Each structure stands twice: as C-alpha cells, then as structure tokens.
Amino acid sequence: MTRYQFHKSSYSTANGECVEVAINVPGTIRVRDSKDPDGPALAFTPSEWTHFQQALTTGTFAT
Numbered sequence: 001m002t003r004y005q006f007h008k009s010s011y012s013t014a015n016g017e018c019v020e021v022a023i024n025v026p027g028t029i030r031v032r033d034s035k036d037p038d039g040p041a042l043a044f045t046p047s048e049w050t051h052f053q054q055a056l057t058t059g060t061f062a063t
Contacts, residue, residue, distance in 0.1 A: 004030050006037070 004022035012018035012034070020037070022030040029049040032041040045063065055061045 004041070006030070008034055011033060 001027055005024045006020035006022045008020050009018045018034050020032050020034045022032075022041075027045065029044040029046065031043040031044065033039060
C-alpha cells in the first residue's frame with residue numbers, strides 16, 4: 001500500500017483548520033482535511049494540481 005506523507009499548509013490556523021498535501025508519490029498529489037486524517041483524500045495529477053493552484057492564485061475557475 002502506498003504511504004503518503006502529508007504536510008500541513010504553511011497557512012494553517014492555530015486551531016489546525018487547514019488542508020494537508022502529499023507530493024511524495026510520483027505522478028499523484030493527494031489533498032486531505034487535517035481534521036479528518038483517516039477520511040477521504042482528493043487525488044490530482046501534477047498537471048491538474050498546477051492548474052488548480054493557478055486558479056486559486058488568480059481567482060479564476062473554468063466553468
């Protein structure tokens with residue numbers, strides 16, 4: 001079984017409300033809620049992750 005190494009966002013609040021991202025497995029990026037580490041994780045390809053980050057940065061999302 002693949003072991004993802006999740007890291008909290010540098011923007012995490014003091015009470016821990018944030019997302020965690022794992023980039024240690026080639027070809028996939030996983031994102032999960034830090035409050036629910038055993039819950040589901042979103043899966044992105046590197047290209048999808050890059051586009052997602054760009055959309056967050058610019059405030060634009062494709063419809």
